[in-house]
Every structure is written in structure tokens, then in C-alpha cells.
Amino acid sequence: MSDKFFKVNKAPETYSNEQCHSVIRREPWRRSSFLVGSIKIIGRLSWGAPEPTWSNEVIYYNFSRTSLINTLTNIVVHHTNNSNSVSDNEKKQKTKGYAALGYHFFINADGSVYEGRPLEIMGSHAGRGKQAGALNDPDWGSVGIVLQGDFHHDDDWFKSNTAAKKQLNALENLILGLNRKYNIGQLLMHREVNRGGPATVCPGSYLAPLVINLRDKLGMKGKR
Ligand SMILES: [Zn+2]
Known part of the structure; x- marks a missing residue:
């Protein structure tokens, strides 16, 4: 283990009974x-999230050694590409071999924000690394935020050409809060994530300009 x-x-x-017991705990999930x-x-x-499917493996950051701030x-923004609830999205991801929802936060169309996986646990949303190993994975150090909805043109029947104001406000305030704390x-x-595997349109062409605006407004860096 690293x-x-x-x-x-x-x-x-x-x-x-192992050395890592102060980190590997159930509390963050509760x-x-x-x-x-x-x-x-x-x-x-x-x-009412169920217990993670442990056999599908999660990675706990060793926050006893390196703080979450470091x-x-x-932050990586996604869309769900469906209109389903947080529970249904988690269920779907679990059947694909995830231990729990891969994103840390799920923003409902009504603006309410759900916890996906705790920040102490590495996400599973940004894609696979070009080289093996958790430290080379684009998910390492990356907070996943997903917006409920499909914000892409014409790839299927369900789409919307903008996100609800409440949903976008929640996204902005969540990012502000995360920036301040971490x-x-x-x-x-x-x-935009530099990663292996096929390209993705996520979070969709309708949402992309709104995220770029937000990035500018909050003075954050984009792709490097
Ligand atoms: Zn995505």
C-alpha cells in the first residue's frame, strides 16, 4: 500500500487492528x-443511501498524513445524462462495478445537493488514467460534481438546453464553499480532463458555456 x-x-x-484504522472508517459514509x-x-x-459495495473497492485518501486541503x-463538472434521482443513478453505477456513486456531489434539478461519495474517498468520475496507479488517475485529488439532466444536443430524446437557475446557483455556491474550505x-x-479512454461530451454543449462563465467569474483556472 502507498x-x-x-x-x-x-x-x-x-x-x-491495522495501522490505517484511523483512516479506514465507516463514519464518512454516515x-x-x-x-x-x-x-x-x-x-x-x-x-437512505445503502452501504457501499465494498468488494468493488474504494480508495481512501490517507488524510492522517496529507490533509484533504493538500x-x-x-473540481470536475458532469451531467447525469438522464433525469433520474441520486438513488437511481447510484444503483445504476453499482451495477457497472462501482462501490457507490462515483461523484462526490449530486445537484438535483430543483437545486438540492446530495452527497455522493465522501470527500475522504477518491471519486470515480473523471475517467481512467493514461498510466496505471491511483496517483496517475485523473480522479486523484478531483472533486466530482454532477448535475441531474442531459445538457447535450440531440444524442438522445431527453435533453434540456439549459440548467435551472436554482441548479446553477447551487453549483456556484457549492464551488465557492469548496474553494474556501479546500x-x-x-x-x-x-x-477537458486529460485521461485515457474514449472522448466524452460531458457535461454537454449547453452546459459548457455556463461552466466557462462560472470559471471566469470565480477566477479559477481551467485546463492546463
Ligand atoms: Zn462526466
Whole structure:
């Protein structure tokens, strides 16, 4: 195991006698609700999220050694490409082999914000790395935020040509809160992430200019 992270593929209690026990805990997955800046986040406990499928493996950042402030370096914005709820999206991702929702935050069309996976856990949203290993993965240090909806032209029947004002306000305030708390300076769209695998249009051509505006407004860096 690297000293920067722990790969976990069994229930956290299994690790209780090992050195990493202060990090590998169930607590981050059991939050009811919490604030990020001015935004109230509906924690996994509150929305009735089931236990992660541990056998599908998650990576815990070793935050006892390196703080999350020094680990989290960028935010990646996505769209769900469907109109389903956070639970349904998590269920769908679990059937594809994820331990839990791959994104850290899920912004509903009504502007409410749900916790996907805790920030202490590496996301699974930005794509696979060009080289193997967690530290080369574009998900390393990357906070995943997904907006419920499909903001792309004509690729299927369900689409919308803009996001709801409430949803965009929630996105802005969530990013502001994350920036303040974790000193994150870079805001990317999934389509801009340097990664392996096929190209993606995510978060969609209708949302892209809105994210670029937000990036400018908040003075954040884009793709480097
Ligand atoms: Zn995406």
C-alpha cells in the first residue's frame, strides 16, 4: 500500500487492528447533513443511501498524513445524462462495478445537493488514467460534481438546453464553499480532463458555456 492512500475492498471494520484504522472508517459514509459554505448537503444517511459495495473497492485518501486541503486540487463538472434521482443513478453505477456513486456531489434539478461519495474517498468520475496507479488517475485529488439532466444536443430524446437557475446557483455556491474550505483553484469539465479512454461530451454543449462563465467569474483556472 502507498502511504498516500489505502485501497479498501472489505468492510472498514475488517481493518480495525491495522495501522490505517484511523483512516479506514465507516463514519464518512454516515453523515446526515452538513454545510459546504452556504450550501446544505443532504448526506448519504439522510437520503437512505445503502452501504457501499465494498468488494468493488474504494480508495481512501490517507488524510492522517496529507490533509484533504493538500490533496484536493480540482473540481470536475458532469451531467447525469438522464433525469433520474441520486438513488437511481447510484444503483445504476453499482451495477457497472462501482462501490457507490462515483461523484462526490449530486445537484438535483430543483437545486438540492446530495452527497455522493465522501470527500475522504477518491471519486470515480473523471475517467481512467493514461498510466496505471491511483496517483496517475485523473480522479486523484478531483472533486466530482454532477448535475441531474442531459445538457447535450440531440444524442438522445431527453435533453434540456439549459440548467435551472436554482441548479446553477447551487453549483456556484457549492464551488465557492469548496474553494474556501479546500483551497481548490481549478475548475474543469469532464470533456477537458486529460485521461485515457474514449472522448466524452460531458457535461454537454449547453452546459459548457455556463461552466466557462462560472470559471471566469470565480477566477479559477481551467485546463492546463
Ligand atoms: Zn462526466
